[in-house]
Amino acid sequence: MASIFLELLTERWPVIAVGALTWLIFTIVQTLFSGATLSQIPIVGLEIGDEEKRRMAYLTSAKKLYTDGYLKFKDGIFRFTTSRTSPVVVAPPRFLGELQKLPDNVLSIGAAIDETMESKYTKIEAQLAIIPSTIKSALTPALVRLNPVIAAETKEAVDSELGRCQNWTELNINHKLLRIVAKVSGRIFIGPELCHSEDYLDAAINYTTDVVEAQQAVQMMKPWQRWLRAPFLPQVKKLNQRLVQADAFLRPVVNARRKAALQPGYEKPDDMLQWLMDSQAKFGQKDDKEYAKIQLILSFAAIHTTTLTATNAFYNLAAMPEVVAELREEVQAALDENNGTFTSSALQSMKKLDSFLKETLRFHPFSFASFQRKVLRQFTLSNGQVIPAGVTIEVPAYPVSFDPNIFPECDRFDPLRFYKLRQIARGANSTGTKAAEAAAQNQFVSVNQSSLTFGYGRHACPGRFFAANEIKMILSVALLGYDVKCAEGSEGRYTNLEFAHMSFPDSSKTLLFKSVA
Known part of the structure; x- marks a missing residue:
């Protein structure tokens, strides 16, 4: 075998040499041209x-x-x-x-x-193509029918995590929100079997923080050092451990659902895990370990960004007590008009809350860059x-x-900024489709050249509609159940922490909560 290889090499070395030289010249020219082009910027x-x-x-x-x-x-x-x-x-x-x-x-x-x-x-x-595809084709169209499920899970999670605060009680809202968002998101992503499981909650919440820590640990290293040292960082090794843990608690649920599906009259669960199972063949998923990987990615995307936004919103509420009463009144009125239920109509009518959240995104984005x-x-x-x-x-x-x-007045946090812009847009365009489209440009989920938090174009965040409903429900339940203010001794709104292009609310801070009589 070796002699044949040597013979071929001897016969064809001129061709190989020319090919290698051509590739080398092409690479050098491409690098020099790119560098020259880049130098003009x-x-x-x-x-x-x-x-x-x-x-x-x-x-x-x-x-x-x-x-x-x-x-x-x-x-x-x-x-x-x-x-x-x-x-x-x-x-x-x-x-x-x-x-x-x-x-x-x-x-x-x-x-x-x-x-x-x-x-x-x-x-x-x-x-992974299966994630945005399933969100767009299954999750977003299902929100109308799933809103009552999300609302029930939200009420239970907020009540259990914040508890009865008969007197002013100091709570770390970021830590509480991690569990609340993990439970609510988990109910839709992973199903009722696991969304309250401490194994799931531990993996989902800690995977989120582990990803950020691993990313930051790698980026703190000089680029030329990464190929050798990065794979052995303890923060990177943690991510592999989370995958093993997630597979351990998720695989039995997948197997149990497959077994139950063989029984007559079986009604499939209406959640992300089931939709993923149903589309497994379409996307070529062969190993059930893929479900653990997908769920961890979903947990990171949903829990991380949703918790950041909700924490920023609570910090803003605590620093602006005059806003609480107005938002609470709107939430109560919206629910009263919908028999106390978080219907799509109720959520859409919470225009002031929507504006407050959009201004929170404008003032406290989780990334300084987009697209x-x-x-x-x-x-x-x-x-x-x-x-x-x-x-x-x-x-x-x-x-x-x-x-x-x-x-205008961009340095001032105006909770009703986008509410007023929607009113102006409707007034300027009078009635009809044009007015609705103009007003829609100022919604929490809207994507345009001045609202870039969720990206832009065909790859804009597909999960923003679910996230919007979830955050609105969490804020609504909290507004109706609690008064909130900054901890004693604090001066104004807590300052966010920054690392590279990212911005985070300070997770070490606490707020004071008191149940509404």
Whole structure:
């Protein structure tokens, strides 16, 4: 065998050599051309120092870099050094229309997420096609019929986690919300068999925090060190342990459902796990261990972002007691008009609560950038700017949200900002479909060039409709059941913590709760 290989190698070495040389020349030319193209894009933060200093500045003060670049190059492209492996190019929202039309083999959201999550080292597969497909085709259309189930689970979870607070009681609302959101999301994602299980709650909640810790641990390392050291980080090893744990408690439920389905008259559960099982063949899922992976990804996406938004909302409520009474009145009126039930109509009529939550997203986004895509093939923007392959392109969401030309008095938290904009839109357009469409641009779930928290275009967050209903129900139940204020000695609203492009409410803070008489 070895002699045959050597003989072939001897005969064909000229061809191999030419091929290798061609590949080398192509790679060098492509790299030089990309570098030359990239050099034409102005860079923000050069005054900070060398590349390593700029990378560390990104980890500690990315918000300032995004804002500086946006103000200096408002209608143009800029770049700065980040902790990502690939260079980052930032484009203003005016290019979103043409960017979102580019195919996935030119701009890839999956490749961008993999890089953000350091999937090369953490092994997180955030872009499994079965997840967005099932959310869009099964979960979102089911919300009308599932809202009563979600509401019942929300009421039970809030009551059990917050408890009876006859006097002002100090609670860590972030910790409570992690369990509340895990239970409510779990009821829909994983079903009634497991959503109250401490094994499930422990895995779902801790996987969320473990992912963030693993991601941050990798990004704190210099890029050239990661390939050797990152796989052995204890934070990365934890993620593998969570997968084993999730498979252990989920596999028996899957097997039990399959066995029960063989019995006559069996009624399938109406939840995400069952929908995933029903579409297993369609997406080529062969190993039941895939369910554990999918559920953990769902838990991370749902629990992480929903808890962040809800915690920010509670911190805002506590710092603005004058808002509580007005929102409580609206929630009660909406429920009274719907026989005390959280119907879709009731949720839609909570326009002030919707505005309060949207302003919370504007003022306290969980990312300073949006529409993050990896460029797989070079393309040219309408202004003639060439964007080379290999870079990540994104839009500066935070500076847009604080642009006074878009949002007057942008530095002031106005809980009714979007409520008033909806009223103005309806008044300006009088009646009919046009008025409804204009007003809808200012809803919590709306996606447009000035509301980028949920992304933009065909890959905008598909789960935002479920998340909106869930957060509204949690806030509504809490508003009707409790008064809330900041802990004694605190001054104003708690300041969020920042790391790279992310912003988090400080999970160590507490609030005071008292049951409404």
